[in-house]
Amino acid sequence: MTQSLTIARPDDWHLHLRDGAMLAAVLPETARHFARAIIMPNLVPPVVTGADAAAYRARILTALPDGMHFEPLMTLYLTEHTDPADIRAAAASGLVRALKLYPAGATTNSASGVRDFDKIRPVLDTMAEIGLPLCIHGEVTDPDIDIFDREAIFIDRVLDPIRSATPGLRVVMEHITTANGVDYVKANDTDLGATITTHHLIINRNHILVGGIKPHYYCLPVAKREEHRLALRAAATSGDTRFFLGTDSAPHPDHLKENACGCAGCFTATNTMALLAHVFEEENALNRLEAFASRNGPAFYRLPVNAQTLTLTKSDTPTAFPAGIRAGDDTVTVFDPGFPVYWDVS
Template structure:
């Protein structure tokens, strides 16, 4: 039985660092294991322009603890007033790696997102022309669609028509949660799909059975067990379409444990230990490197990280349950089972 193995240093292709005190707390937790991360732009106000992205990147680098190596890959928040030429210039300078599409109202701080896709055609055409990927939160937000069906309906009514109308547009469907999402991404040539740590481990029962568990509540919400199993199969299959995007999304505990709690799971600290357990259970430890370290860079046209990390199996790892943020805390994702894989970065 494998007790130790070494892989290229992984990357996180979907990460929320927030800002201010929260960023000070969570940034080191990502930088400890991950070489790079696609940083989400849904701040308040959002990161819309190249100038916004440059300023945010500067704040991230200023918050990075001395001696830690980490590269934030910046994104722009797509709005109906985004300037296509600003996007072109930000991409040409190397400042931004992708543009993020939030359907308006789909998730945390998404109210500046897109309502009328005709208003962003010019930006999408420029992105297709220059090869700049679009990262998509794939859910419709109409009230007549059940929350558990929003991903499947988005693929049929928004994503597929949008891609057909914009030939050459490269798309990452983020945090896939359904078999529908897996099947669609696999069938497309110029697409990638990120899968989160928590969606590989929890289904909707974990949120609701025995009382509401606010620290498992996320958007897209976890689905039925059959969908979780489809995600595990995709992640552990070695298929180049799929790569790690934790969607680690911290909120202070007082906003999670609330009458109208925020959506988001904070998993940066223990993701690699969790993934090793998932891949070992699937008999696929030899494919973890592809999912966490190789497929993402290949999609984005980047070289894998030259550094490595080693995972060693032993007695259960003890991670802090909570991390201080000012006078509050942020709670770490609890997979619900012991983690035996230690990460030596």
């Protein structure tokens, strides 16, 4: 017996595509299901100017297979030397949809990120003036702060002061992982949204550590306690317009994940929509999946909802997803939820 659900074609509001052979390998996995995506700028070297973004966008479109329709929404990597005039011009052209703030050292390729937040105030003032969103990796990096507390402390020490000092700044708290993040969004009605990843709805920190270290569940921000996972589930499935999908799908070659110093990131582009249908069904909220995946994000970014649709179908037999995909000479492991999934995109 089959069951189906048709929704407006979804978007991914936080995506890593990388470059070169990796870009060519992972782009079709997203473009198969998603109409648009906010593209992360943490390449090496990072995408810091409008010219960098234009060149990267051209490489993405060149790598897009014939017959696939996908729009990359470009971002710039915010540094302490970012030029407000360049930001204004890149936004006015329609090329750049957001800036990305990485605290220096917080995650993959974040060495060029911000250490002194006072140095970026002219850029933030410009962004508030023109309505350009700021996407934030919300973690402090102080060595004396426990990694499981970094998000909650960032909200108090960094995010709230930034928003208080820059009225009108539109902020996306990316990949929130805590009840603290959920509560902060709920307490602020204007100019604030948050993305939630697929994998943080499914795993908690036990999945990484119990029974041996599981490198393919290791991500940053790291998964937290079960109480936080449940808070994320409640937020994602609530229909609240401030929460929307950002997969943070982050491909790494297996030899760099299964390593003495394994890279952080879960590659979920291939099976995200099926996994979300499973999660929303478990929460008796299939009727709210379209809001989370297809409507709330466009509303925040002031873009139209996609006219095309996507149909999810549930069958009586588990869906067989690939264990991994090839990227040149490398393999990238596809996120395994650890349970059978009966949904797929038909």
